[in-house]
Amino acid sequence: MSASDFCFSVGVREMKILLTNDDSIQAKGLAVLWSELKEIAEVVVVAPDRERSATGHGITMDIPLRAEKSYLFDGKAWAVNGTPADCVKLAVNCLLEEEPDLVIAGINRGSNLGVDIFYSGTVSGALEGIILGFPAIAVSVTEYLNPDYRYAASFTRKLAPKVFEKGICKDTLLNINVPSIAPEEIQGVEITRLGRRKYINSFEERVDPRGKAYYWLGGDVVDSIDESSARDTDVASISKRKVSVTPIQVDLTNYRAMETLRDFFDDLS
Amino acid sequence: MSASDFCFSVGVREMKILLTNDDSIQAKGLAVLWSELKEIAEVVVVAPDRERSATGHGITMDIPLRAEKSYLFDGKAWAVNGTPADCVKLAVNCLLEEEPDLVIAGINRGSNLGVDIFYSGTVSGALEGIILGFPAIAVSVTEYLNPDYRYAASFTRKLAPKVFEKGICKDTLLNINVPSIAPEEIQGVEITRLGRRKYINSFEERVDPRGKAYYWLGGDVVDSIDESSARDTDVASISKRKVSVTPIQVDLTNYRAMETLRDFFDDLS
Numbered sequence: 001m002s003a004s005d006f007c008f009s010v011g012v013r014e015m016k017i018l019l020t021n022d023d024s025i026q027a028k029g030l031a032v033l034w035s036e037l038k039e040i041a042e043v044v045v046v047a048p049d050r051e052r053s054a055t056g057h058g059i060t061m062d063i064p065l066r067a068e069k070s071y072l073f074d075g076k077a078w079a080v081n082g083t084p085a086d087c088v089k090l091a092v093n094c095l096l097e098e099e100p101d102l103v104i105a106g107i108n109r110g111s112n113l114g115v116d117i118f119y120s121g122t123v124s125g126a127l128e129g130i131i132l133g134f135p136a137i138a139v140s141v142t143e144y145l146n147p148d149y150r151y152a153a154s155f156t157r158k159l160a161p162k163v164f165e166k167g168i169c170k171d172t173l174l175n176i177n178v179p180s181i182a183p184e185e186i187q188g189v190e191i192t193r194l195g196r197r198k199y200i201n202s203f204e205e206r207v208d209p210r211g212k213a214y215y216w217l218g219g220d221v222v223d224s225i226d227e228s229s230a231r232d233t234d235v236a237s238i239s240k241r242k243v244s245v246t247p248i249q250v251d252l253t254n255y256r257a258m259e260t261l262r263d264f265f266d267d268l269s
Numbered sequence: 270m271s272a273s274d275f276c277f278s279v280g281v282r283e284m285k286i287l288l289t290n291d292d293s294i295q296a297k298g299l300a301v302l303w304s305e306l307k308e309i310a311e312v313v314v315v316a317p318d319r320e321r322s323a324t325g326h327g328i329t330m331d332i333p334l335r336a337e338k339s340y341l342f343d344g345k346a347w348a349v350n351g352t353p354a355d356c357v358k359l360a361v362n363c364l365l366e367e368e369p370d371l372v373i374a375g376i377n378r379g380s381n382l383g384v385d386i387f388y389s390g391t392v393s394g395a396l397e398g399i400i401l402g403f404p405a406i407a408v409s410v411t412e413y414l415n416p417d418y419r420y421a422a423s424f425t426r427k428l429a430p431k432v433f434e435k436g437i438c439k440d441t442l443l444n445i446n447v448p449s450i451a452p453e454e455i456q457g458v459e460i461t462r463l464g465r466r467k468y469i470n471s472f473e474e475r476v477d478p479r480g481k482a483y484y485w486l487g488g489d490v491v492d493s494i495d496e497s498s499a500r501d502t503d504v505a506s507i508s509k510r511k512v513s514v515t516p517i518q519v520d521l522t523n524y525r526a527m528e529t530l531r532d533f534f535d536d537l538s
Binding site for chain 2 (some may be wrong): 007051053054056057058059060061062064065067084085088093094115117118119124127131168169172174189194201202205206212213214215216217225235240247248251253255256257259260261262264265
């Protein structure tokens, strides 16, 4: 399916969107995004039955998956006991009557910038869309405790038909991060690359009532001034109160390294 | 720490390796690799307490992590109730007395080729090493049921000091796949890019004793003739009974797409 197979005038009403997330089927960010998207497309929601944040691109192989039909989202929804990647895989293979035109994951509560994307269930949902051959978008807002989803939702509503019409570069998803501020305070949109976030104090060690140590994963993010002012990065855009749009590719081969390595391995084989 | 900070003559004996996997601390592939590596380095094992295959780059945030000291591996080992990424993070932040020179994950039972790497706990362990700033290697053999680890183990033993000495390209891990055949049948080593595997029949639908449907994730891999004969791919190397060495980068930005997208977004902000 190439972008040129479609004409906008055919009617965006016909666009079919598979919507997922990692905060669970009862997350507010999912509901807010659905309310916008249902105005322009046929939307089916297939989302985890509980929070599956930080599951990375995990899939469930040791227990069987269940898909419970939900009354939410006009009854076009399933809750799955799996990860976002499971949801997309199961939706496309078993639940949907027709293939989606677009896979959207979000709106995630909390940003997915820089290396965050490796841990992110939200990005993973979109990635599974790409792996299965569909254009895909991941959307996050930068606030965890009291997020403002409004701009992220309306922006995605404008973006979806454009992606449907024009397509995205092959094997590439769009990772969108939106400042969690009032829509009128958003300072624009930037096309970005992944920044380099650093986390410190990753673990907090505690002792249980029986005297044994345990560790809570925590970690404060430290975006240095260098990073916040770095050219073109998602981290920098967010710090300027702008929306960041980062194209993420599926092919992780480091092609430049291939040449270097050929010398490296001369005497190994 | 750059490659040039080290001289091979300082003695590879001093090399410190953090070893992990996703098949659990009691997996044979881990033991076989450890037996080789302990001859050339100080090895500490920090591995999941149970199989954590296909966990992708998941990390554990909803329960605390525990690290049980193990008598295995000369007592320099911990079993962690988490994913391979958790293991590496916890090892570096809390368990190891000194930073490792190299993080190695494996030997995995079953190949990690093409898009497999997104789901792979093994690759994820190495990736976490890179994210934390250490050179890293992921090693897998292509057989699940009755794997031959011998060549993979001896190859990694030869490779580790070279990586220690020369370094790998920045922010890049080496993903090694080794045919599960007798060492003398291995046809050489190739530097490769990620191939494109396709899976079909992803789910098997069954009905439980109460009449409700459930789904087992399965999936047969289909490496088409095109793919097996494609130039430079990991899939093709394995089909020729060669070891594949694929450099994998952490930066997933699609830089070429950034330009295209700037036009795309002209009328969106």
